[in-house]
Amino acid sequence: MPQNFVEKICQKHVHNNSGNKLVQSGDYISIAPSYVMTHDNTGAVIPKFKSIGAVKLFNPRQVVNTLDHNIQDKSEKNLEKYKKIENFARSMGADFYPAGRGIGHQIMIEEGYAWPGTMVVASDSHSNMYGGIGCLGTPIVRTDAASIWATGRTWWQIPLVIKVNLNGRLKAGVRGKDVIIALCGYFKKDEVLNSIVEFSGDGISELNIDQRLTIANMTTEWGALGGIFMIDDVTINWLEKRIDYIEKRGLPGVSSDPAEGNTNPRLNRSNLAALKQSLNALTPDKDAFYSKILNLDLLTIEPFISGPNTVKTMHKVSEVSRKKININKAYLVSCVNSRIDDIAEAAEAISGKKVAEGVNFYISAASNEVQKESEMRGDWQKLINAGAIPLPPGCGPCIGLGTGLLEDGEVGISATNRNFKGRMGSREADAYLASPAVVAASAVAGYITAPFTIEPSDIIGTIEELQVEDKDIPAIDIIPGFKEEITGNLVFCHQDNLNTDGIYPGKYTYNDDFTPEDQARVVMENYDPEFVGRTNAGDILAGGFNFGTGSSREQAATALKYKGIQCVIVGSASQTYMRNALNNGFLVVESPSFIKYLKSFISLDKPTIYTENEIRINFKTSKIYYDEKVFNISPVGPAAQELVVLGGLENWIKNNIKN
Numbered sequence: 001m002p003q004n005f006v007e008k009i010c011q012k013h014v015h016n017n018s019g020n021k022l023v024q025s026g027d028y029i030s031i032a033p034s035y036v037m038t039h040d041n042t043g044a045v046i047p048k049f050k051s052i053g054a055v056k057l058f059n060p061r062q063v064v065n066t067l068d069h070n071i072q073d074k075s076e077k078n079l080e081k082y083k084k085i086e087n088f089a090r091s092m093g094a095d096f097y098p099a100g101r102g103i104g105h106q107i108m109i110e111e112g113y114a115w116p117g118t119m120v121v122a123s124d125s126h127s128n129m130y131g132g133i134g135c136l137g138t139p140i141v142r143t144d145a146a147s148i149w150a151t152g153r154t155w156w157q158i159p160l161v162i163k164v165n166l167n168g169r170l171k172a173g174v175r176g177k178d179v180i181i182a183l184c185g186y187f188k189k190d191e192v193l194n195s196i197v198e199f200s201g202d203g204i205s206e207l208n209i210d211q212r213l214t215i216a217n218m219t220t221e222w223g224a225l226g227g228i229f230m231i232d233d234v235t236i237n238w239l240e241k242r243i244d245y246i247e248k249r250g251l252p253g254v255s256s257d258p259a260e261g262n263t264n265p266r267l268n269r270s271n272l273a274a275l276k277q278s279l280n281a282l283t284p285d286k287d288a289f290y291s292k293i294l295n296l297d298l299l300t301i302e303p304f305i306s307g308p309n310t311v312k313t314m315h316k317v318s319e320v321s322r323k324k325i326n327i328n329k330a331y332l333v334s335c336v337n338s339r340i341d342d343i344a345e346a347a348e349a350i351s352g353k354k355v356a357e358g359v360n361f362y363i364s365a366a367s368n369e370v371q372k373e374s375e376m377r378g379d380w381q382k383l384i385n386a387g388a389i390p391l392p393p394g395c396g397p398c399i400g401l402g403t404g405l406l407e408d409g410e411v412g413i414s415a416t417n418r419n420f421k422g423r424m425g426s427r428e429a430d431a432y433l434a435s436p437a438v439v440a441a442s443a444v445a446g447y448i449t450a451p452f453t454i455e456p457s458d459i460i461g462t463i464e465e466l467q468v469e470d471k472d473i474p475a476i477d478i479i480p481g482f483k484e485e486i487t488g489n490l491v492f493c494h495q496d497n498l499n500t501d502g503i504y505p506g507k508y509t510y511n512d513d514f515t516p517e518d519q520a521r522v523v524m525e526n527y528d529p530e531f532v533g534r535t536n537a538g539d540i541l542a543g544g545f546n547f548g549t550g551s552s553r554e555q556a557a558t559a560l561k562y563k564g565i566q567c568v569i570v571g572s573a574s575q576t577y578m579r580n581a582l583n584n585g586f587l588v589v590e591s592p593s594f595i596k597y598l599k600s601f602i603s604l605d606k607p608t609i610y611t612e613n614e615i616r617i618n619f620k621t622s623k624i625y626y627d628e629k630v631f632n633i634s635p636v637g638p639a640a641q642e643l644v645v646l647g648g649l650e651n652w653i654k655n656n657i658k659n
Contacts, residue, residue, distance in 0.1 A: 002285035005230065006161045006196045009136045009282070013119045015153045025160045025289070026590075028640035032153040035062055035113045037122035038145050039104045040069040042085045045123065045145045052653045054150035060093035063149055064113055066104035067097065071394040072402030095254050102367025102393045105129045105335040109213065110369060111253045112266030116231045116239075116275055117282045121148070126335055126417065128220045131228035132213030134235050136196070138226045141552070141576075143583050143649050151656045154649070155639045157578065159225050160291040162192050165201035168299040173452050175345065176211025177337055177415065177435035179296075180218040181304040185314025186459050187294060190223055193546065194575045195291065197227040198284070203298045204229055209238040210341040217336040218417045221311045225575055231279060239275075243267050290466060297460040303438050303450045305413070308430035309421040317438055318456050321449040325432075329406060330355075330443035331414035331424075332383075333364040333391065334398040337436050340373050342415065346440035347379035349451035355387035356446030362404040364391040386444065397424055406431060413448055415439045473622040479638050481645040485618045488540040488566050490626065492598055492609040493527065498543060499550035500577065502527035504559045506551070514555075516562040523559035528607040537564025540615050542598060544570065547588075548577025557581035557588075567617065569624065569633065571595035582640060585648040589617075594624050594631035 001022045003011065010023050015030040023029055038045050042065045057063055067082055082099060089096035097107050105126055108114045116134035121127060123145045130137025144154040166179070197219050204212070212229045219227030229235070246253070246264055253264035303317040332338060332346050343365065355361045363383050365371035371393055374380040384390065389404065396402040398416040406412045406425030412432070414424065419431035432448065441451035478484045495502075505526050508514060524531035535541075541560065547570040548556060557580045560568065568581070568588045581588045602609055616625040617633065619641075624631040646652045 002287045002289070004161050004284045004288035004290060005198050005228065005282065006136060006226075007158065007288070008284070009117060009119050010156075010158050012117070023158060025158050025291070026634045028155060028157050028635070028637040030153050030639040031119065031156045033062075033121045033148065034115065034118040035064055035108070035120045036140070036145055036148040037064040037066060037104050037108055037113070037120070037124070037127070039066045039124060040085075041123050041142060042088070043081050045142050045149070046085070046088055048142055049146040049149050052146065052150065052650050053657055054146070054653070057092045057094060057149050058152040062152060063092070063094035064104075064108065065089040065094050065096045066101070066107055067099040068103045069395045069399060070401050071099040071392055072396055097254060099394065100368060100392055102365070102369065103335045103395060105217070106339070106366035106370070109133060110367060112264060115266060115271070116235055117278060125220045126217050128224065128226050129213050129217035129335060131216035131219070131226055132209060133238070134229055134231035136226060136228055137216075138196075141579055141583070144579070147649055147653050150653050155582065155643060157575075157634070157640075159575065160195045161198055161289075162195045162224075162292045162294065163198050163200055163290040164294045164296065166199060166203035166207070166296055166298055167201045168203050168297050169206040170298045170301060171454055173437065173454065174301050174303060175435045175437065176207060176214040178301050178304050179211075179298065180215045180222070181306050181311070181314055181433060182301050182459055183296065184218065184222045184311040185304065185306060186296075186461050187222075187463065188312040190546065191292065191294065191463060192219070193223040194572065195224055197222075197224045198290070199227065199229045201295075205232060205234060206298070208234065208341070210339045213339070214336050218311075221417055231275075231282060236272075236276065239267070239272055243269060243272060292466060293464040295462045300457045300460045302454050302456060303435060305432045305434045305438065305448060307419045307432035308411075309419055311419065311433065316456060317434070317448065317450040318454065321447070324447040326411060326447050327359060327413050327442055328410040329404060329412040330359060330361040330439050331397055331404070331412065331416060332388075332436055332439055333362060333396055333414070334416040335366060335395070336417040337415035338364060338366040338370065340370055340377075342436040343370070343374045343383070344377065344379045346436040347382040349437045349440040350386045350444055351382050353386055353444040355443050359443055359446055360404060361386075361388045361440075361443040362391055362397060363388045364396055365393045368393050383440075388443075400424055413439050413442045473632060473635055476620050476622060476635050477638055478620055479641045479645065482619070482641040484620050485616065486540070486566050487614055487616045488538045489536070490542060490611045490613050490615040491535055491539050492542045492602060492611060493524070493531075493607065494544050494599060494602070494604050494609065495527070495607060496544035496571075497546045497549050498527060500548055500553050500556035501550055503548065503556040504553060506553070509553050509555065516558070519555055519559040520562040520564070523563050524608075531608055532563070534608070534610050535563065535565070539565055540617070541565045541568045542570070542595060543568055543573075544595060545572045545592075546574060547572070548574040550574070552576050552580065554580040554584060557586050558584050561586040569594060569617075582643050583649040585644050585646065585651075587636065587640070587644055589636060590634045591624055591631050594626070594633075597629065597631065
């Protein structure tokens with residue numbers, strides 16, 4: 001069976017793959033990632049880890065703890081929290097990086113944890129960034145982090161994979177940030193939602209690692225679960241230079257293991273030689289399957305801005321500059337665009353000039369190493385001389401923490417990755433995203449502009465939809481305790497993009513006194529008030545496409561479970577919703593062909609269709625039997641079955657700790 005790059009990486013990280021079965025998109029697998037990173041939220045993972053009975057890390061070498069989000073907060077409460085995290089990491093033997101060392105994702109790159117051809121996870125949505133170096137990075141939730149701490153692994157369903165061909169070369173001055181803004185604003189109809197993006201094409205050789213990291217980082221905002229670049233000469237050359245840099249400066253890398261000595265246990269020549277030997281095995285097979293292929297002509301990209309307050313709205317800076325949109329604040333901060341090249345570009349745009357009166361320009365390096373290097377090159381001082389306000393290496397205003405937040409009525413332009421309303425301060429402010437050069441030029445002009453002029457052009461991009469065909473699926477092994485087949489009455493909630501607030505109203509989310517019975521009583525209240533009274537235990541629910549989108553509240557999954565719904569079948573689902581469901585022992589399966597069939601003949605005049613028709617699902621054959629027709633479902637492998645049998649991930653962890 002042919003495999004793409006993502007599937008080949010997953011193959012390397014499958015735990016206990018009996019028979020060495022080749023994995024593919026849709027498979028539920030038990031994964032043992034190379035590393036798991038948690039940052040300030042380590043403080044929330046620790047009690048979860050302890051509550052399941054864990055007393056030690058399964059593999060201390062697998063765990064990385066960083067402090068980066070709220071580092072400007074010097075209150076006794078936050079300092080106490082940080083000290084508890086440090087003490088935990090030290091006592092458990094995990095690798096630990098204190099506040100001021102830098103943003104966790106940047107550390108994962110600088111210290112070689114994110115290694116090409118491996119899988120690395122983090123309890124943060126911008127772990128996608130690791131894809132810039134050819135490492136499959138993807139976010140996990142806190143329960144997953146506790147599971148990896150305690151057992152070395154968790155579960156994952158391999159998403160659909162989309163190929164994005166970046167062709168040609170960029171015009172002078174156009175950067176990776178402009179590319180990802182263009183992708184978010186041009187392909188803005190959820191083309192990559194819940195998928196992993198493989199970047200390919202002849203244009204990627206023109207993009208350096210900093211630019212690739214930027215693009216991969218913001219695949220999060222594009223809607224993808226990950227974005228990864230092929231490993232090529234650019235990747236290898238960067239690693240060689242990085243190893244040279246470490247050796248010359250004597251930077252061994254943090255490790256709590258004395259046996260590793262005074263060398264970086266990851267970024268070294270031995271590992272690089274092994275990577276070079278493995279490249280052929282990691283190359284996608286010629287006939288590997290991709291659910292879509294997108295093409296983008298890099299020559300048609302120019303400086304863009306996103307916003308205000310959404311990445312799906314894109315404007316050419318050449319056109320916006322004529323409108324002279326005044327700004328109050330500018331930001332060169334965050335994990336997406338505060339590396340050495342970014343700071344150099346901003347310094348070049350601002351050199352010899354002064355920040356405009358009435359504008360505050362905040363700068364923060366992605367790490368203390370980046371800041372030191374930028375100081376040595378003179379770029380940092382150019383920004384300071386122009387009037388920029390330095391902040392410590394960390395997240396800060398990007399996530400609405402610390403100094404320099406947007407206030408009511410203000411306009412900000414930022415080289416960060418998110419401009420959601422209210423994220424960087426007041427909901428009554430407007431936030432735009434742009435490249436470091438555009439941000440710096442705007443800071444000195446006092447309005448949104450670019451440091452250079454460029455011949456405008458229209459974006460040339462195409463998309464090829466490749467339908468996933470129903471095909472024969474090998475018989476699935478059924479573990480003891482898991483039902484091979486279920487039957488029940490079909491209930492059809494057909495709305496696409498049914499969000500978590502429709503399934504479980506937000507006003508109940510933080511009611512800690514709510515019992516399972518209470519959750520069952522209010523499920524679907526906002527979507528269909530009749531749902532509770534007309535459904536019965538044992539019913540099987542069918543939903544539309546992108547089911548469970550919205551917030552990460554797990555009650556949107558558990559409320560259906562407590563109502564007695566046996567299983568949910570959807571055209572597609574939010575991956576966060578599916579994680580929350582399976583982490584609570586509740587099964588959500590995908591069957592696009594079945595949902596399309598239902599929509600083709602059932603009258604959709606009401607929010608819920610109570611069919612009173614029996615549906616049968618066989619998990620061994622991965623088939624739905626309904627209306628004398630047969631449809632495929634996503635295979636439910638042993639990794640997912642075990643979670644259902646044990647009642648969720650926390651019970652699974654407890655069971656594995658005992659054994």
